[in-house]
Amino acid sequence: MNSAHETVTPVAGTQSGDQLIETLRNAVKTHGDKCYLVVDPSLRSLEDIPAGGVLFSQAKRASVPIGHNAFAPEHWPCLIELDLSTATGPALLAESVRAALADRLPESIARGQGQRVGGWLVGADSLQEAVDHWSTSLLHFDNLGRQCLLRFYDTRVLALMWPALSSTQRRRLLGPVQTWYALDACAELVAYTAPDGSQFDLEIDDAQWIEFHRHGIINRALALFMNDAGRQPMRQEVQAAVDSAGRAEQHGLRDHEDKIAFVGHALAWHPCFDAHPAMVPILEKVSRGATYGAAVSELDSRAVDEIRRGTWFKSHQ
Known part of the structure; x- marks a missing residue:
């Protein structure tokens, strides 16, 4: 396996919410002003704030199908397109950052309220391209032959999972995405990247499953x-x-x-x-x-x- 930090880059200047917003805004602008916000609505949804021009419900989005009866469609993860060149895009980005930080407060974590925001994806050609890739990456059979959901769209899971993956597996997980910005296990902004390469199905070995189940x-x-x-x-x-x-x-x-x-x-x-x-x-x-x-x-x-x-x-x- 590669070292945990080989393709995880801490992003400087993210100690406050405003700095984090500015850092993400600058990163997104280098990719045509668009990013895809990762959302897990299974426990709570991102709420609209009409007075602040924050209308997540009206933004372009697509759910990632989970092909198992145990997961209702309303609990599927979804990607929301944030276009910073529009009048509403910057407000949506800013509110998504505030929500991500709020969900990392110790009292919120201890109550098990979940992580609504799974990060910000840049570099994919289209929303549907990213959704299609994820739809083939969520369900796997583990080392005991059980069908399991890889909840990598939860940033706390991703932070533990990433170091165990090889470079090839990291690229396969990212798929068409060039960089995945997310909060790590310490609630600091990091950039997950991987060398260019094949994007076939993500295959997890037995030793990795044992680690993931922990x-x-x-x-x-x-x-x-x-x-x-x-x-x-x-x-x-x-x-x-x-x-x-x-x-x-x-x-x-x-x-x-x-x-x-x-x-x-x-x-x-x-x-x-x-x-x-x-x-x-x-x-x-x-x-x-x-x-x-x-x-x-x-x-x-x-x-x-x-x-x-x-x-x-x-x-x-």
Whole structure:
């Protein structure tokens, strides 16, 4: 696999909403003033603000069909064309940025309200071209033969999924799109790109599916951490969540909530908290069938304080 940052470029000057809007506006203008706004309406829709000239409902759009009965058409992701050369385009772009940032507030994430905005696509020749490509990329069979939806139009999923993809897979995911601008796991604007190449079907291998199936655990643990900390996670914290989710499975954790708690401890206590000697009997109990939640509740508070301080970790490296 390629490094996580090979084709993910942090976009400078995006610390405030106004700066982010200006950065996106400049990027879109280099592609003929048009971009395609990625929207996930499954939990909430982008609302019109008539007084501000924001009318998402009247903009040119197309839904991406999901060929499965479990997904009603009103829950299909859609792409909305934003034309900055029109009178309404700039207002729609600005409001989409505000909505994306609002959905990343820790309290919103913790409530599970979803990400309405999945980013901004530039470089595709037409709206329909992008929709047609996506319609063939959403449903796949995983390593166990189950049909699964790849929710890459959720920016929090995309941020975790992208580093696991090869250059070829990244190009196949982007398809006709040249650059996908989106908020990353830390709510910072990044540009996803890939070298030119073939655009055949996206094929995911077994090891990648195992990693992808952890993303729900990781994102839920990050959401709870964000709510407790009152801030966005830092990059090293996101990586700690990814790494600890894999270790949770190695330690034999099977319960969904147990895995979330384990990742949460990696975020709140220490990235490698499970290497502390006090965790040995806890994990032994888990290996014998105890739930992680019950076993770790017996951990002495003094041991937790020592784990948090981290001075012990040097002797384990």
